[in-house]
Amino acid sequence: MVFKSSSKISQTLALGFALTLSQISCSDATEPYTSVKKDAASANSGKKPTKVEEPADDSEASKDAPSKDTKGSVPDKMQTPGEADEVLEPSPAPNPVPAPVPTPDKPAVLPCSGETAECHPHRFIVVDEPKRKMGYVNLDDPSKDWDLNLPNGGRDIQLIGKGKVMVGTLDGNGGYYEVDIVTGKITKSVMNFGGVMSVQRLKNGNTLIMGGGLAGGRGTVVIEVKEDRSIVKKFEFPNASGGRLIRRTKAGTFLIGSSQGGSPDNDIMLEYTAEGKELLRLDAKGVSAHMGLRLPNGDTVVANGHGAAVLIYDKTKKLKVTLGGKDQPGKDPVHFNYGGQFQVLNNGHFVLTNWQGHGTDSGASGRQLVEYDANGVQVWSWKQDAQRFSSIHGVLVLDNLDTNVLYDDTNGALAPAE
Known part of the structure; x- marks a missing residue:
């Protein structure tokens, strides 16, 4: 009976240890993404983010977050590992410099009755x-x-x-x-x-x-x-x-x-x-x-x-x-x-x-x-x-x-x- 109890205890301990390792492993794998989500959530007053925002500091999130494309190119979309239904949109490309609005030719002379x-x-x-x-x-x-x-x-x-x-x-x-x-x-x-x-x-x-x-x-x-x-x-x-x-x-x-x-x-x-x-x-x-x-x-x-x-x-x-x-x-x-x-x-x-x-x-x-x-x-x-x-x-x-x-x-x- 003692042997059987010890065996059950060992199995229980082993299972608990494995679960602990699994939790630690998952936490390590998702922390950069979790950090980005937190920063974005903070910037959006608690709302669920739809876009990746640039972090304000040199945190670990800034290493993995998409860099700002100064030439106007669109970065690739990011996905949560293991969660294909939760997609973060890319950072918006910088607004291009608007083309000058064509100015119509000024009439050579405006209709007038004076002598200017x-x-x-x-x-x-x-x-x-x-x-x-x-x-x-x-x-x-x-x-x-x-x-x-x-x-x-x-x-x-x-x-x-x-x-x-x-x-x-x-x-x-x-x-x-x-x-x-x-x-x-x-x-x-x-x-x-x-x-x-x-x-x-x-x-x-x-x-x-x-x-x-x-x-x-x-x-x-x-x-x-x-x-x-x-x-x-x-x-x-x-x-x-x-x-x-x-x-x-x-x-x-x-x-x-x-x-x-x-x-x-x-x-x-x-x-x-x-x-x-x-x-x-x-x-x-x-x-x-x-x-x-x-x-x-x-x-x-x-x-x-x-x-x-x-x-x-x-x-x-x-x-x-x-x-x-x-x-x-x-x-x-x-x-x-x-x-x-x-x-x-x-x-x-x-x-x-x-x-x-x-x-x-x-x-x-x-x-x-x-x-x-x-x-x-x-x-x-x-x-x-x-x-x-x-x-x-x-x-x-x-x-x-x-x-x-x-x-x-x-x-x-x-x-x-x-």
Whole structure:
């Protein structure tokens, strides 16, 4: 009996000793993981951790915990030995440096009604008569400038939408080009109309082409053509000839300059109905009346060519304001030589071209774009690059215009075509 009791005691002691060893072994194997869990639990106010946190000291846990990946790589997930259902997530990778948010290009000029620098032209296309080319000028970013040769010259220019302008030319026996504003490349050419002086795209997609004796007509002729060159309408004005730019009014009439030397119709601005009836005759007080526009208030604006001015007449034909002039003082000495194409800005100001002559070496002469307010006060001028340009007689100021939209000046200032 004693032997049996001793045997049972020995077995009991052996079993207890084995259990003790097993507990010690398990404790040693899991202590690093247990330490990490404690540290994480402490950092999360007693909540069950889901992520490994870096220990704050050099404890044993820091030796086994995943190191922080400074390059943004994600460490491997850790598992509790023997407990596949309890997974600790990796430490979060450092947040990558956010990419800079693209800043939209600031408009070259914000719409305004004052006379600050932001109100003056910053982006424009000009036509150089003696150098027979057109050029894009960006005063804010000259790297975007371009020039386009027009072998037989150009004159009229219009923003026709879809990022393009149309320029009338005597190239190819007279017609027009469509030109991409960004690249300065010709995207389309329509030629062989004859002595083209002026062009205008209509909202219906047709184009008005104007010049002397077009399509067998007499005097100044305006034809409306489709894209396939077929003529839809034809208007003849036998008593007007030698003019430059022809403009429609909102009422559907035409303002046509005439400069028939020695004739009763010399150096005047005429207004005709589409049927050829004369409605208005204004003395341009110069030579070669270049261009006319009708303002919303009924005033008529006339560029008088060699008279070196732009004149504003009221409804009674009384001269109200003179812009420019060879003797008019201004803040800049512009050497006003010729009243050519002009544009009415949305603040009521006028930007005038100041052509200096037929020579290709006139670039150093005068300031060839000049801005005036509605009272005739000079508020801005542009001194052209004498090497790049010689004598400018066409301009299109692009500031505050949507280049994807067709614009015309039938109501004075450029506005979306109606």
